[in-house]
Amino acid sequence: MAEDAASDTVIVLPDSALLMPVLHHLPDVDINISMGYALSRSPLFRLLDTLLRLQENKRGKAYYWRDLIDFVRHPYIMMLLPLAGDECGAGDGKEGEERDRAPLRRELHRLEQALREQGRAYADPAALLLETYSLLPEDELPPRPVLELLERVLRVFLAAFAGLQSPREAGLALAGVAALLLDHGRHLWERFPIDAECLYRLRQSLVPELTESRLAGERFSPGSLFAILRSLMQAERVPFDASPLVGLQVMGMLETRLLSFRRVCIVDAVDDALPGAPVGDPLLPESLRPELGLPPLHSREQTAAYSFFRLLAGARDIALLWREGGGEGVQEQKRQKSRFVEELLWQEEKKLGQVLDTAGASNTPGPLRVLGSGIEPVRRRARGIRMGPEQRALLRRLLARPVSASLLDAYLRCPVQFYHERVAALMPASGIREGEDPLAVGNLLHRVLHECYGPHLGSPLPGGSELSALMREELLAAFRSHPDYLALGAKLPADAFATLRLAGEKRLTDFLAAQPPATVIGLESSLAQTFQAGDLLCTLYGKADRIDLRQLFSGQTEGGGQKSPAERSLSAGVPLRAGGELVIVDYKSGSPPYHSPELWDDAALWAALRDWTPDAAAAPGRDAPSFRTGAEDPDEEAPASAHGARRPPALDEAPDPLLQAVYKRLESVQLPLYLLLLKQQLAVDPDGAAAEGGAVPGFSAGKDAGGMALSAYAPGPGGTLDLNACWVALASDGKELPLFGEELPREKRAGILEDQVPELLRFLLRHMLGSPEYKCKPGVYCDWCSCVKLCTVAG
Numbered sequence: 001m002a003e004d005a006a007s008d009t010v011i012v013l014p015d016s017a018l019l020m021p022v023l024h025h026l027p028d029v030d031i032n033i034s035m036g037y038a039l040s041r042s043p044l045f046r047l048l049d050t051l052l053r054l055q056e057n058k059r060g061k062a063y064y065w066r067d068l069i070d071f072v073r074h075p076y077i078m079m080l081l082p083l084a085g086d087e088c089g090a091g092d093g094k095e096g097e098e099r100d101r102a103p104l105r106r107e108l109h110r111l112e113q114a115l116r117e118q119g120r121a122y123a124d125p126a127a128l129l130l131e132t133y134s135l136l137p138e139d140e141l142p143p144r145p146v147l148e149l150l151e152r153v154l155r156v157f158l159a160a161f162a163g164l165q166s167p168r169e170a171g172l173a174l175a176g177v178a179a180l181l182l183d184h185g186r187h188l189w190e191r192f193p194i195d196a197e198c199l200y201r202l203r204q205s206l207v208p209e210l211t212e213s214r215l216a217g218e219r220f221s222p223g224s225l226f227a228i229l230r231s232l233m234q235a236e237r238v239p240f241d242a243s244p245l246v247g248l249q250v251m252g253m254l255e256t257r258l259l260s261f262r263r264v265c266i267v268d269a270v271d272d273a274l275p276g277a278p279v280g281d282p283l284l285p286e287s288l289r290p291e292l293g294l295p296p297l298h299s300r301e302q303t304a305a306y307s308f309f310r311l312l313a314g315a316r317d318i319a320l321l322w323r324e325g326g327g328e329g330v331q332e333q334k335r336q337k338s339r340f341v342e343e344l345l346w347q348e349e350k351k352l353g354q355v356l357d358t359a360g361a362s363n364t365p366g367p368l369r370v371l372g373s374g375i376e377p378v379r380r381r382a383r384g385i386r387m388g389p390e391q392r393a394l395l396r397r398l399l400a401r402p403v404s405a406s407l408l409d410a411y412l413r414c415p416v417q418f419y420h421e422r423v424a425a426l427m428p429a430s431g432i433r434e435g436e437d438p439l440a441v442g443n444l445l446h447r448v449l450h451e452c453y454g455p456h457l458g459s460p461l462p463g464g465s466e467l468s469a470l471m472r473e474e475l476l477a478a479f480r481s482h483p484d485y486l487a488l489g490a491k492l493p494a495d496a497f498a499t500l501r502l503a504g505e506k507r508l509t510d511f512l513a514a515q516p517p518a519t520v521i522g523l524e525s526s527l528a529q530t531f532q533a534g535d536l537l538c539t540l541y542g543k544a545d546r547i548d549l550r551q552l553f554s555g556q557t558e559g560g561g562q563k564s565p566a567e568r569s570l571s572a573g574v575p576l577r578a579g580g581e582l583v584i585v586d587y588k589s590g591s592p593p594y595h596s597p598e599l600w601d602d603a604a605l606w607a608a609l610r611d612w613t614p615d616a617a618a619a620p621g622r623d624a625p626s627f628r629t630g631a632e633d634p635d636e637e638a639p640a641s642a643h644g645a646r647r648p649p650a651l652d653e654a655p656d657p658l659l660q661a662v663y664k665r666l667e668s669v670q671l672p673l674y675l676l677l678l679k680q681q682l683a684v685d686p687d688g689a690a691a692e693g694g695a696v697p698g699f700s701a702g703k704d705a706g707g708m709a710l711s712a713y714a715p716g717p718g719g720t721l722d723l724n725a726c727w728v729a730l731a732s733d734g735k736e737l738p739l740f741g742e743e744l745p746r747e748k749r750a751g752i753l754e755d756q757v758p759e760l761l762r763f764l765l766r767h768m769l770g771s772p773e774y775k776c777k778p779g780v781y782c783d784w785c786s787c788v789k790l791c792t793v794a795g
Contacts, residue, residue, distance in 0.1 A: 033250045054068070054158060073112070114132045269337060385419045
């Protein structure tokens, strides 16, 4: 735009919120801004609003943790510096002075970490900092100038706003905020002139209004006083130094009165801003205003109409821009063009003799045009993780530690999420749970069951109603008196805690009623063995919630006949080596993982797992194996699992169909891994030597890490001992959901444990180590993935 053309052009902004976006898109010419910028849109207002929320939401001397984090993360607070050495008497040479004048950022990060780790929704920041500093060695304590500044920040921003009762007290508190920001943030304001002007308006306008008005000494409730403060701040405008004779003019609607321009552009001429929505006054109704000699409210619309039509009457080139269509949110109303624009279009329609419609505006005569945005949305693509030498070194360091089932499950679920959270350790910032806490409830139920089964370890227990009569009162009493339960009662809302009490007692009662007869031989039993997968020798590790010794399920003998009730009871006289079943029991307070029996019968899938190589992963164009991925027909009902668990949700097309095929049939390798570790430990005699024909290929002989003499339960000559595992659905009816159903023959189970489960573990470890690139595998787990935003990039 030429300089002479710009000087006779005005851009009118009915809404001052458009000022900053418009300035970013104007040409490189001199600009004269003669409208105010709302103080409520500045970082200063956000800081002051946070200070008010801190006082509104606090309890006693403790502040709500989210408000405190908003406060310590504010850029003004983070960039404050102690005074220079000659101003505060601190500093020992140049290096000491630089250390003493370090920003508060490090101490505020330390305060935020302490807030997140202390576990309470309300905290006293001063007491929390004192506790934190008392645990630090002397050489890690911050220098004295930093501590003095931190103390002043807490006093001026928090303590000074506590107990405000009058506008004068509020004005003095705001004056203290302005003084601190000027003293310790003077290096900021030269770089941010608009912020500096906002701070100037705070000192020169708001503070005098509060301290020198006739209401300065009046007492108000905190809610009323804070409403007054917010109202005054939202009404404040930051003016710009105007140079009306030069440059492109940027104005508000009212600033155009008595002015004429050759070219006029009104941006966002919608009815909400031009003339604006009517504002009701409950203290001064419309009918009372004429009695007091005040203009009616509709006169504002008349004033806006006069300014609008007069400005257009003196212009030759006019552009009116507005948006139409849906609002920005679910409850937002549709935006409509201003009634003044509607009047202009009606006049034009009478001249043309036809209705002007935006649908065909580009092909019909008249002034109406539809402007399409030339900005295309940013294209996103999935981003994998290239596994170079540094990445593989981090992975091997991780696998040098004991490998748990949860680690293998994380890789099976999504390799990219596994890399971010497990290998790179990009864990989300810890937060304080408010309301319900499913993780804490699950831990509580686990610990209560562990403590109540402890006295009965090694003793035969009945099942069903007999077990309920024996242990119900003991279990409920342990639940109500457990320290974790009492701790939840202290931090949960009353309704959530009442729900926990009723639901917890019902879950435990249902659990007892659904338990079969058993002898508990292990609680929180550690299972660990070394395992070879390619060139990797790792330690597989697990901890079983409970291990039971049971008779053959359904009361069946080895010959298929029915046992008598006396034989079905787990009395001490039943010879352990004659027959029975060892069952690993894992409590699930959430939804049990999905498992389909089809997994063990898919020969093509197991052949693909066995034959997988890194070269095949690096050459996606090669013919894919013919195994079933479980996604051929989305309308086909998946076969029910052995325990009737939910069908897994539909996934997007995965980059690695082999991992997808396994995950669609087995969401967790926990129980197969635990059974494999148990089988291996049963195959080891008390001296550590592997029993003949009992060891699983790939495992090294070792003793039971949990201290259990599991080899004592290995069947003798002619005896049988089946292995099984089950999840217990504590969240529903407390019933057991077995990994191996009754229809699965003993020979098939043995083959699964000896051949297929080790093959599955070897595949996961080889795939983990050999894949040239980790690729995203989208699914419902993306909803709670802390690194989901790292999975896609522009391009």
